[in-house]
Amino acid sequence: MSGVSVDASADSAAAARPIAVADGQRRAFSTLLRRLTLPDDHGRLPRPSEALLNEVVAGFGIDEERTSATRYIGKISVQFRADAIRRLLQDNRLPYSETTSRPVLLVPVWQSNEGARIWEADNPWREAWLRRPDTEGGLVPLSVAPPMPNGGPSLERLFGNPDELRNLMRQGGFDDALLVVATLQSAEVGNTRVEIQIQHQGQAAFLGTTEAFTATGGTQEETLLSAAIEIGRRIETRWKYASVIDLEKQGQLSVAAAFNGLAEWTRLRAALAGVPIVRKVDVLQVSHRDAQILLDYYGEPGQLSIALAQRNVVLQQRDGFWEMRSRQP
Numbered sequence: 001m002s003g004v005s006v007d008a009s010a011d012s013a014a015a016a017r018p019i020a021v022a023d024g025q026r027r028a029f030s031t032l033l034r035r036l037t038l039p040d041d042h043g044r045l046p047r048p049s050e051a052l053l054n055e056v057v058a059g060f061g062i063d064e065e066r067t068s069a070t071r072y073i074g075k076i077s078v079q080f081r082a083d084a085i086r087r088l089l090q091d092n093r094l095p096y097s098e099t100t101s102r103p104v105l106l107v108p109v110w111q112s113n114e115g116a117r118i119w120e121a122d123n124p125w126r127e128a129w130l131r132r133p134d135t136e137g138g139l140v141p142l143s144v145a146p147p148m149p150n151g152g153p154s155l156e157r158l159f160g161n162p163d164e165l166r167n168l169m170r171q172g173g174f175d176d177a178l179l180v181v182a183t184l185q186s187a188e189v190g191n192t193r194v195e196i197q198i199q200h201q202g203q204a205a206f207l208g209t210t211e212a213f214t215a216t217g218g219t220q221e222e223t224l225l226s227a228a229i230e231i232g233r234r235i236e237t238r239w240k241y242a243s244v245i246d247l248e249k250q251g252q253l254s255v256a257a258a259f260n261g262l263a264e265w266t267r268l269r270a271a272l273a274g275v276p277i278v279r280k281v282d283v284l285q286v287s288h289r290d291a292q293i294l295l296d297y298y299g300e301p302g303q304l305s306i307a308l309a310q311r312n313v314v315l316q317q318r319d320g321f322w323e324m325r326s327r328q329p
Contacts, residue, residue, distance in 0.1 A: 001028040002063065002077040003134025013067035020072045021060060025053055028078035028135075035138050036089065036096040038240055046092060056084040086276075090247055097243040098276045099307045103141040104207065104235075105169055105177040109155055112184040116155045119148035125182045128224035137232050140239045143172070155181075165201045176202030180231065182224060185214070192216065192223040196231065206238040243306055245277050245298045253301065254284075255315070257291045257324040264326055265291065271311035277304060293324075 004027060008020035029048040037045065046052060058079040065074030089096045110117040110125035117123040129144045145168070153164040158179055169177045178200055185193040194215045200207045215230065217223030259265045265286070272281050272295070280296040297304045301322075305315040312327040 001032055001080070001135065002075075004028045004031075004076050004078060005074075006076055007071070007073045009071045012070060013072050016067075016070065016072035020074065021076060022050075022053075024076045025057055025060060025078050028076075029053060029056065029080070031135050032080060032085070033089075035236070036085075036098055036240075037094050038244060039237055041094055044092070045094070046088060052088075056080050056088065093247070095244045095246045097139060097240045097245060099139070099243045099310055101140045101204070101239055101243075102175055102310050103143050104202075104204070105145060105172055105174040106142045107145045107158070107165070107168070107177060107179050109158075109179065109181040110184075111155075111181060112187075118155060118158075119145075119152040121147040121149075123147070124220065125180075125224055125228075128221070128228045131225055132228050132232060136229055137236060139243075140232075140235050142178075142232065142235070143174070159199070162201055169201065174202075176200065176204045176207055178207060182215075182227065184220070187220060190218050192218065192220050194220075194223050194227060196227055198231070206242045207235065243303060245303075247298060249299050250279070251297055251299070251301065251304075253295045253297070253304070253322050255293050255295055255322045255324045257293055259289060259291075259326065261288070268313060268324070268326060271308065271313045274311060275304075275307045277307050 004024045006020035006024040008016040008023060010016035010019055026048040029052075030045070033045045034042055058081045060079065061077045063075040063077055065072065067073070086096075086098075106129065107118065108123060108125040108129055110123050117125070126144060126147070129142070153168070157164045165177050165179060169175070178198055181197045181199075183195045183197070185195055195212070196215055197212045213230075215223050215227035217226055257265075257268055259268055269281075272278050277298045278295060279298060280294075282294040282296075284292040284294060286292075295304070301315075301317075308315045308324075309327070313324060314327050315322065315324050317323075
């Protein structure tokens, strides 16, 4: 967990430093648990006692710091013991998700009385996305489209021709993209209103249900930042509902894995080892181009398929039998 802001005062900066670090670790712990769990369960998350932090915190680092005679200000990174966090969530019967989705291209479009801004360097909507705190998000990497000095597709082309957005996706190696349009409705200080509309292109079902809404705030800058944070949180929540691990549900699948040679088989094995909901992999038999394996996993087969897809592995049922293969680009 990086970019955790800390600020503490004491008789001296040296005395304030451990106070600030301890507070940062507590807040990093709470942020991590909220990131991994469903909003419905946030009210029953464990509290970060000193004893509990000693069990789950592996270490910390100083990202930046400033001091005065009696004050310590900075940002820290906190490393947690993954196994300890998993045990804590499991012991408290808290469903959680630690599966990271494939990166999503995000194209921010700003509309006001002055026209539309998409690829310009001074797009305030893009700037808001880039100002989101490091502690926001984590499970759904959002890659904000950079400015294009020579220009890119117009808003009309992006909306009117899906191939325009698909071309941008292919150029960046993305499977999914979000066209996020922010339209200024009122620029009155203290009553800024921005209408947000979102268009999805791609196969990820959890991205196709993000609804439009109106963001309000005191200033344009505040309103856009809060809107970017809110959209990010909604996307994260939808992903968690699709990928959350329910420890009460466990299953086993017999799967025929197809591959072309040892290198691809090795990649398949590595992908399975990197999926948190896969509990155990037994190789029953293997040849030079296929293998029969037994997968023990948490959750439902559909969740297992989603988790493997993030590792570029296709798991599907055909004629009553489960098959697995590497995803072709």
